[in-house]
Amino acid sequence: MSIRTLYMRFIPCWLAAVVVGVAQLAGCVWEPAVVAPATPANEPAVVAPASPGAVAALQRAGMAPAPGSATDAATGYPQRVLHQATGAVLQLIPAGEFTMGSPAGEAKRGNDEVQHRRVIRQPFYLGVTEVTQAQWRKVMGSNPSYFEGDDLPVENVSWDGCQQFLQKAGGGLRLPSEAEWEYACRAGTTTPYSFGATITSDQVNGDFSYGGASKGLWRGRTVAAGSLPANAWGLHEMHGNVWEWCQDGYEAYPGSGTEEPSRAAGTRVLRGGGWFTDPDRCRAAYRYAGVKPSLLFYFFGLRLARTLPE
Numbered sequence: 201m202s203i204r205t206l207y208m209r210f211i212p213c214w215l216a217a218v219v220v221g222v223a224q225l226a227g228c229v230w231e232p233a234v235v236a237p238a239t240p241a242n243e244p245a246v247v248a249p250a251s252p253g254a255v256a257a258l259q260r261a262g263m264a265p266a267p268g269s270a271t272d273a274a275t276g277y278p279q280r281v282l283h284q285a286t287g288a289v290l291q292l293i294p295a296g297e298f299t300m301g302s303p304a305g306e307a308k309r310g311n312d313e314v315q316h317r318r319v320i321r322q323p324f325y326l327g328v329t330e331v332t333q334a335q336w337r338k339v340m341g342s343n344p345s346y347f348e349g350d351d352l353p354v355e356n357v358s359w360d361g362c363q364q365f366l367q368k369a370g371g372g373l374r375l376p377s378e379a380e381w382e383y384a385c386r387a388g389t390t391t392p393y394s395f396g397a398t399i400t401s402d403q404v405n406g407d408f409s410y411g412g413a414s415k416g417l418w419r420g421r422t423v424a425a426g427s428l429p430a431n432a433w434g435l436h437e438m439h440g441n442v443w444e445w446c447q448d449g450y451e452a453y454p455g456s457g458t459e460e461p462s463r464a465a466g467t468r469v470l471r472g473g474g475w476f477t478d479p480d481r482c483r484a485a486y487r488y489a490g491v492k493p494s495l496l497f498y499f500f501g502l503r504l505a506r507t508l509p510e
C-alpha cells in the first residue's frame with residue numbers, strides 16, 4: 201500500500217474520530233427516548249398537470265416541472281422539478297413523521313443518536329443526487345474537486361463554500377436540515393440503512409463491511425452521482441459517495457418532543473458517509489458532528505434542498 205493510499209484511507213478516519221471524540225467530551229450526555237414506529241410518508245402521486253399556481257411559483261423560483269414528472273396529489277406540485285440555473289433535479293419529499301436516531305441495539309451506534317419522534321411539517325424538495333461538478337461549475341465557474349469528472353459529485357467544499365454556491369445559484373435553494381436529511385434517507389425504513397440491515401458495494405460507495413456482510417469492493421474514489429440504486433423515495437447515494445452538509449448547527453437531540461431544533465450558528469453536521477468511510481458511519485442515523493463550517497475535504501459534498509415555493 202502506497203503512502204498516498206495510506207493517507208487517503210486512514211488520516212481522514214483519524215481526523216473524523218478526533219472531531220467526534222472532542223464533541224462527545226464536550227459534555228453531551230443523552231438519555232434514551234421512547235421509541236415509536238415510523239410513519240410511512242409517501243403520498244400517492246397522480247399523473248396530472250401540476251396546479252397553475254404551483255407552476256407559477258416554481259417559475260419565480262427558477263424551477264420547472266421535470267419532464268414526465270407526476271403530480272403530488274396532496275400539494276398539486278410536481279413530484280420532480282428541474283432547477284434551471286444548475287440543471288439539478290429535485291424530488292418532492294412529503295410532510296410526515298418519523299423516528300430519528302438509532303435503537304440502543306444498533307451495532308456501532310453513536311451515543312448522540314438518541315431516538316425520538318420528529319415531525320416534518322412541510323413538504324420540501326431534495327436533490328435526487330449529490331450536486332455534481334458540472335452543476336457546481338455552472339454556478340461558480342470553477343471546480344474544487346480532487347477527483348475530476350462532470351458527473352462526479354463535487355467535493356472539497358466547506359459549509360461556508362456551499363452557502364456561497366447556494367446564494368449564487370438562487371431560487372431559494374438551501375441545504376437540508378439534519379432532520380430532513382435523515383427522514384429522506386430512511387424513506388420510511390427503520391433499519392440501519394434504507395436498503396436494510398446492511399449494505400453491499402453494489403448499493404453504496406463506501407468501505408465495507410457491516411452487520412456480518414462480507415467485505416465488498418472499496419473503490420477508493422467517488423462514483424458518478426446517480427449511478428448506484430436509489431432508495432424508496434428515488435434518492436441516490438444518500439449512503440456513501442460523499443458526505444453531505446446539513447444546514448443547521450449541531451446540537452444534542454432533545455430525547456423528547458417532536459420539534460426541530462433551529463440552531464443557526466456554530467459547528468455543523470455532515471451525513472451519510474463517503475467513499476472512504478467505515479460502513480457504520482454510512483448508517484442513516486450517524487452524525488458526523490461538530491465540524492467547523494470552514495473545513496473541507498475531498499469527501500465533503502452537498503445535496504440541494506428547497507422549501508416548496510409559494
Ligand SMILES: [Ca+2]
Nearest residue numbers: 437438440442
Ligand atoms: Ca452521499
